Amino acid sequence: MPISGRETLLEVKSLSAGYGKIGVLNGIDLTVGAGEIVALLGPNGAGKSTLLKALSGLLPRTGKVTFAGRDMSTTGPREAVNAGLVHVVEGHRVFTQLSVHDNVMLAGYGMARRELEGRVEEALAFFPEIAEKRNDRAVTLSGGQQQMLAVAQGLVRHPKLLMLDEPSAGLSPVLVDRVLAAAARLRDAGTAVLLVEQLIEKALNLADRVYALARGSIVLEARTDEPDLPNRLEHAYFGQDVSAPLA
Structure with missing residues (x-):
């Protein structure tokens, strides 16, 4: 459950999903509290990216998804974004031939121009390094x-929950720290973050709670300040006995 005192923002019960006839996720139960960072860890092929795609409506799923008090079990990506659930997919999916500014503007398609301009500036303010290049092409x-x-594209919609899929992939340690620091600032501003990450130590230092996913199922849930957590995670990945998830 979310950290005591935080309202539950996302609640997932018995979620299963996959690709066509290929099942990947089996009966996932997960919660994220308002203003909380939750890390989703696991070995390659465990189903982490599949889970984020299912939650954002990019994949069909079964089970129940409740977000901000609303049943979103059957909604698609547009409804998810409009409700404040924003998914930044793995792999730097930007429009390379557009300028930095236009990339962020495009993420707010359909919004009133005056409001959108303000939100673009807010999003770029998180990353001064690219704000300075606002007129340069993304390539x-x-x-x-x-x-x-x-990430700035995701912020334009003022998400209640931002889902980040391996934001550190392919980055230098310095750039990893800059991107993850933005997640910490989002939490400070009240935005919840669901973070898929391979850098376990950095994820645990940043997050409030962690779920471990292996073979399409949640195998561990814990607060990140619990003792011996890295060892418990390793055991969970390989199917050994671990302590029961928190109530």
Whole structure:
């Protein structure tokens, strides 16, 4: 459950999903509290990215998804974004031939122009390094800067929950720290974050709670301040006995 005192923002019960006839996720139960960072860890192929895609409506799923008090079990990506659930997919998915500014503007398609301009400036303010390049085409940005741009696109909608899929992939340690620091600032501003990350130590230092996913199922849930957590995670990945999830 979310940290005591935080209202539950996202509640997932018995969620299953996959690709066509290929099942990947089996009966996932998960919660994220308002203003909380939750890390989702696990080995390659565990189903982490599949879970984020299912939650954002990019994949069909079964089970129940409740977000901000609303049943979103059958909603698609547009409804999810409009409700404040925003998914930044893995791989720096930006429009390389558009400028930095236009990339962020495009993420707010359909919003009133005056409101959108203000939100673009707010989003870019999280990343001064790319704000300085607002008129440059995205293709000229480094991999780390493109990742910052992808996160800035997600911020335009003022999400209640931002889902980040491996934001550190392919980045230098310095750029990883900059991107993850933005997640910490979002939490301070009241935005919840569901973070898929391979850098376990950095994820645990940032997050309030952690879920471990292996073979399409949640195998561990814990607060990140619990003792011996890295060892418990390793055991969970390989199917050994671990302590029961928190009530």
